[in-house]
Amino acid sequence: MSDSQLQTDDIETLDREHVFGTWRHQRDFDPTHVVDADGFRFTTADGTSFLDFSSQLVCTNLGYDNEAVADAIAQQAKSVPYISPSYTTEPRAKLGAKIADLTPGSLEKTFFSTSGTEANEAAMKIARSYTGKEKILTRYRSYHGATAASLSASGDPRRTVEDSATQPDVPGMVKAPDPYAYGSTLDPMESLEYIDEMLALEGGTVAAVLVEPLVGSNGVLVPPTEYMPRLQEIAHDHGALLICDEVMTGFGRTGEWFASELLEVEPDIITMAKGLTGSYQPLAATTVTAEIAEHFEDELLNHGHTFAGHPIACAAGVAAIETYEQEGLIDNAREMGEYLREELESLAARHPSVGERRGIGLHQGIELTQDPDERVPFERRVDKVTSRTTVLDEVAERAGEEGVYVFTSMNTIVLTPPLGIDETHVDEAIDALDIALEIADDAMDA
Ligand SMILES: Cc1ncc(COP(=O)(O)O)c(C=O)c1O
Known part of the structure; x- marks a missing residue:
């Protein structure tokens, strides 16, 4: 049977038989x-x-x-569809510079990958290398990704499900309470003082505090206005970096390019994905300050992917950002x-x-x-x-x-x-x- 002859029933059956549904029991999966x-x-x-x-x-x-993004993808596919990350292309260079321009504070240099998960994995490795510390502090009501370290960093029930293939967590993850006034007994600002004490008790071993500035898939939690600046202050007081996971909030979702701007913080690292290309291509980014970037001038950046900075995805990213701006x-x-x-x-x-x-x-x-x-x-x-x-x-x-x-x-x-x-x-x-x-x-x- 050629693909063009496939009818909907065939497609749904083939898919049902040969493709896994994500995050679910398969028996009643009916795409x-x-x-x-x-x-x-x-x-x-x-x-x-x-x-x-x-x-x-x-x-x-x-x-x-969006025709501009679709055209940029087609054009790049016809010129240089792929090249090793050890070379560069115009869209990759342009996108790196554009992200440095749009992100708050002195965020300067980007590592490209293909998913929010990978962006957070890279952020955690970079924070560990830069600080020389191992632990990552995250919150219970959070999602940072599906792989071992990023899921261990998440507080989402998908991490703790019984008989989970993911347990135990990778070592070095510390969990803190959330700013969730409606559903938690802790006041959001009190929860911050709790984090302050946790970091003190961890004795300066925490490399980074990793949070979604506005929590997404764990219930759309908005912190009080004073929360994020105080969190940044607490993290820095204890020698930890602040990583803002803007995989969901980045690129305009909150009415600013990044939620960090709105919530008045200048993170040491921002991670982004989804909106970066409007999801016309899988592309993610981990963007760090000039100071962190400088660390890797003479230290090994022990990280990379075949598809890091994929030219077609980067071309989609440049065209997507132009669309956000022009429209x-x-x-x-x-x-x-x-x-x-x-x-x-x-x-x-x-x-x-x-x-x-x-x-x-x-x-x-x-x-x-x-x-x-x-x-x-x-x-x-x-x-x-x-x-x-x-x-x-x-x-x-x-x-x-x-x-x-x-x-x-x-x-x-x-x-x-x-x-x-x-x-x-x-x-x-x-x-x-x-x-x-x-x-x-x-x-x-x-
Ligand atoms: C805040 C946040 N971080 C990370 C991820 C993981 O991104 P991906 O599914 O692209 O790996 C998600 C996905 O929904 C997310 O919402």
Whole structure:
């Protein structure tokens, strides 16, 4: 059978038989064939079209029909499709310089890789080499990647699942509490003093504090304004670097190029991926200060990948950044984020099952509750790894029936549309959620 003869049923069956679904039990994995994607919508083989209000995995920031990026990819594929990282190409050099320009503070030099996971692995190795220390302090409600060290650095339940192939953690990971006023007994600023004490008790052995400045897949957690500057101060007081994982928040999601800017820190290292090419190509970056870069002039950078600085991916990165700039997408994210925030506040007022709205810019979430007084969640952390269908899944499915795609994570419905949306897209999503949230309202404790 030639590929052109494949029908949707064949495709879904072949895929089901030969390709693993990610982060799930396989038995009930039933992937749907997507046949088209255009603007901010994608279409499945049965002709259903969805407004993508999550940018897939918070990554298709530019939508699906960006010709400039597609052309840059095609052109690069026709000139130099690949060359060893020991050479350079115009897009790689341009992108390195552009990232140095856009990132806050004195971030200067970049190591390119292909995923957020790899970007964080590189950041941790660089921090260890630079400081000569081994430990990395991270927080419980966090996700930094899927490989041994990056998953050990994560606090996500995917790290601690029973009988996990990932346990035990790689050595040297220290876990701290989070800024989660709604769902934790610790006040966010008190949790920082706890981190201060932890670092003191670790006796100067921590190389870096690695955090998502705005926590993404662990519930869209926004720290108080004073939090990040104080965290940076604490880290530096104890001789540790601050690494900001901006894999999700980088490239305009919060209405600034990087959330670090908004939250008033100048990290020693920033990691980024998803929005860097608008996900037209797999590309990630680990960008360090001039001072850290200088360390490696005479020290071995003991790290690399075949696809580090892949020319086609870098060409996509340059074109994506030009698109963000030319189309004013960062400003649009800030303006539309404000509108989305207001509409979500009204939605929350209409639906008793919405416990809290959180977020900045176009990185918003609504946490649901069975009981607003006691803040009882519908979904517990363990549900992330059991494949159990929860009320949140039902809400997302209902929104899908209304033509709007959203994803859920940790008892929170996450709303992270592409950055070019307008008010009509927000209205469409709010209308769908208005209908879908009735499921959660009805499921609340009597
Ligand atoms: C904050 C953060 N860091 C790291 C990662 C890992 O990125 P990747 O899936 O590209 O390896 C993710 C993925 O969602 C993420 O959200």
